[in-house]
Amino acid sequence: MPTTTGASPAATAHRRRSRRKAPPPRQPWCCSFGLDPSTAAAAAASRSPLPAPPRAKPPHQLAPPLSRRIRSPGRVSPIDDPCFATAASSCVSARLSSVTECPPPALPPPPPPPPPAAVDRPREMLRLRLVEKGLVLEVDEVERVRRESKVVRKVLRGRGGEVAVEGKVEVESFREVVEMMLEDKDETAAMRRLARGGVARAIGVLEVSLSLMFDRGVNNCLKYLEAVPWNESEEDIIKKLLSQHSSYEAAFRNLLARLQPQRPTSSAELVVELVDSITKGTNNNARKELRNLVNGILSKSSVYIKGDKELDKSSIYCICHSCLNSLVGLFEESSDLVPADQTSISSVGKGPLEGIYKLVEDTNWLLQILIDRQMGEEFVDAWANEKALRSMHEQVSPMVRHELSRISATVFIAMGNGKLHCTGDKRFSFFQAWFRPMLVDFGWLRRYPKGLNVTALEEGIGQALLTLTLAQQQMLFMEWFEAFSRQGRECPNLMRAFQVWWRRSFVRSLGFLTKAG
Template identity: 50%
Template sequence: MAPEPNAAAGARRIEVDGVDNVAAFRDAVELMFQADAPRWLAKAGVSRAIAVLEVASSIMFDKGIRSCLEYIEAVPWNENEEEKLKHLFARCTFDEALSKDVLARLQTQPSSSSEDLTGQLIQSVTSSTNNSARKDMQSLINGLLSKSSVYQKDLSGLNKRSLYQICCSCLNLLVELFKQDSEPKCGTDQALKIRHNKPMIERVSKQSENLSWLFEILVNNDMAENFVVLWAGQDDLIRMHEQASPMFRYELSRISAGVFIALGQGKVQCPSDLRSQLFRGWFTPMLTDFGWLQRCSKGLDARALEDSLGQALLTLPLREQQSLFEEWFQCFASRGAECPNLSRAFQFFPVYALLDSQSQQ
């Protein structure tokens, strides 16, 4: 440490060899002369305390190390501060007795525990009986699983099997609800069932939202193809859709909308026969329910659905494209805006090539 004259100011400047963060070094020196170190650190904040801790470690300022660790352990951190601490503990070694409480908040769980925790959190969300709380928890989980989150590397080990078990549970509940709706609405048992349960619309909506949310998680983690298999094979739901009230049957098409959008935007790749099965089962319900989906959008982008539905349809074999476009044409001609507008996709349908092939047969 050597003083140098400052000609411009007539003062002296102090240079500290081997110290990159001079401000933190100055704070560490200031902390040495503080009678109430906890109060000083509380005013300084976590980020400055971390910087002082690093300096205190390098100059073996034991009292400063203890004070910083005690303060840091006792206060909450933001994501950036937690990352700074992780980097610091990777570079520096601290007395175990002093640092164990901070380390207990930093240490990453084994991957299997992380997978179990994530699955339990998602299960808790889908089981929630409070709509507002469920939406808040969904946003929280989405943030934790986001690739931009510093926690993503700890919670990204999603267990595919656990996720699909939750999907199947929600799907089974949805099937049971539609079966209940198809039962006669009379008798003591049915009256008790209605009295002690929430309205059918609310219960169906909950499971629809759960499945749409789970599908979004699966898409974001490249695990969604099996969901398409599950949804395309729901013959019972497809059959019951025709008989159910339009006030809640459109919730099934809300799930289909998410699948069609993912397919049309290329976020999920499926074999041709699976795409065909999906369209055979859920295209007609989509045409039927599109008006309801527009009126009760719940965040669904109808224009994106129209574009993606058309794009996905164009990936099918020509014969199937023809059949589906004919069905859409009749629906659109009679219902107009109550039917999805696939005219943009229809412009790319090679109708003349198909007519030529028919004439040659």
């Protein structure tokens, strides 16, 4: 039986080398979906029909950890750690994928081995680190970003590096800015991009563009914001941004025109014009709404006006005197149309009566503005000396003349509340002129109050009367006593004030005199 002799050692080694396949060529590492070169080689070896003997790794070389980076919305791809990005071979990636977002590496791994000879030079990479968010944005097209941003151009004098951005910057706003830098200079496309995000996103993009001194992005944001409405909170943010970046004052010109007038006008002057327009209006419903609007502007807690709230008193009084002069003319006309014995308000048609109602309403409104701003004392003096209207009061029907007492009622209430600080002589002159007409017209005011608080009127008359001297009070209370005994509830009820006057005049003064004697 034949025997087999052992092969020589050289032949055995030759057969082993022939069975071992050559290692696959190193695969390029693309920034989109590429793998680490060492990982690609291991995968190729695992698919070989003949297993390759294991090779021991150098002790200083560790397997690089994998991290997940958001390449674009809806796309997640594993790639190597950022510290190995400069060692990878170059590749072409889509424009929207050229901006990547990843968490910052925890600790840098040991230095990698020298790159293969096939790689000519490391890939340029710009890393934008958001300090507050703890995120990193990587950009491949460094040169393009360097041309667009003055800050990046100043910080990165070489070919690549990192720029740290401090402050509470929104990640999406920062991404928008970088993608606008990588796009062509198409203003229409930039407007569409900003419109998709809305005003809030545009403000965020403007903030990042101002921080990076990206002039094209700043101009696009300003043009978009100038053409759309904002709410008050957005307006405050825009004002803050404009005040912090005075170097862009020329670019802010159109936006500043929406925030502050080029030629400041006094708000008090405008209010006087508004008041004058209301008194000249003819639509009653519209005039009522506009009066409420102006009252809101003039109120102490107004949100419409912060400073310069002083009115021009002389201008308001000029409007008041104009209303009173027109009222005299209408009373002269109505004295011929409405006899003094006519007492049926339904029998009176339109015409001068509507004008009288409107003028009385406007005069009371102006008087209330003056009282609220502690400027109504001069009106009391002017109303007390209004001899023309006072003389016509007895010649006109009570359905018309009681409108004059409506003006007096406003003065009585304010005087009784202590909101009018007139001298004693002026107070007594006012009572001498309009106390008797009030006693006659009170019944008509009760039947047709038109918003007048009759109870407050009675209280105001009594309290105002008690501010006079005791001798003046006695004369006026005796006149009221006689009118009340004839008219009853058609006359104001001043019994409480009368009792106070009586105690002050006789009970307390007699006790004081007795004690003094």
